[in-house]
Amino acid sequence: MSTPANAPFVSSYFTLRQSLGIMSMLFPLALFFGGLVTMGEVMPSISDYYFSPMRDLVVSALVVFGIFLAASREDGPDAIQPNLIGFMACAGAVGVALFPNQPPTAGMQSFVHTFLDPKLCIMLHFASALMFLFALAAFCLCRFTRRADSRERRFHQYCGKTIIAAGIVATIASFGRLFNWPGMAHHVEALNLIFWLETIGVWAFCLSWMVKGRAEMARAAYQS
Numbered sequence: 001m002s003t004p005a006n007a008p009f010v011s012s013y014f015t016l017r018q019s020l021g022i023m024s025m026l027f028p029l030a031l032f033f034g035g036l037v038t039m040g041e042v043m044p045s046i047s048d049y050y051f052s053p054m055r056d057l058v059v060s061a062l063v064v065f066g067i068f069l070a071a072s073r074e075d076g077p078d079a080i081q082p083n084l085i086g087f088m089a090c091a092g093a094v095g096v097a098l099f100p101n102q103p104p105t106a107g108m109q110s111f112v113h114t115f116l117d118p119k120l121c122i123m124l125h126f127a128s129a130l131m132f133l134f135a136l137a138a139f140c141l142c143r144f145t146r147r148a149d150s151r152e153r154r155f156h157q158y159c160g161k162t163i164i165a166a167g168i169v170a171t172i173a174s175f176g177r178l179f180n181w182p183g184m185a186h187h188v189e190a191l192n193l194i195f196w197l198e199t200i201g202v203w204a205f206c207l208s209w210m211v212k213g214r215a216e217m218a219r220a221a222y223q224s
Contacts, residue, residue: 017072024065030054031043045170062096065093066089067094069086070089081142082142086143089131092130095131134164140160162204173197
């Protein structure tokens, strides 16, 4: 016997799911305007906001987002791979929050920097960021396309490919900035290139997440 779509806990789940998508879309904008208000500038990347008055928002948002992705599970014998994607996204998000990037100036080290080698901390940060970003792409390309019609599947695939493209360009820009490749570091920071590429990736995932949520809600209502 199926559970009615208007059952309180089912309705609460879908409301919470869509609310998370909306809040995640607003997350980069909150950093953007928060940075302008508190510092008068936009940081080069989302990770750089860790070393700003917006640190609490960055850490809490990443941890909450990661935990919810891990908790959003599927059932059935073929659900091992989709659920593994959720745990990878959680590990990546929490890793980005725990292992911050290189501080912009001396004396701004975090707790982790006090007992980890700076190079190791940077490596863990980049590894976590890549895991998180490509797990989001896997959500769109693999998990959200399950039991989706052809129109929804194409939309999720476009979002997943957008995340991958933004992630690749952002990674190249990050290394160019980190290692000060000739002429690249200045333009990356002046244009806030990494921040906007990360924002595009986050927005692409959020749109795919909310479309999937609406489709599941409609399917639950039909089956009930």
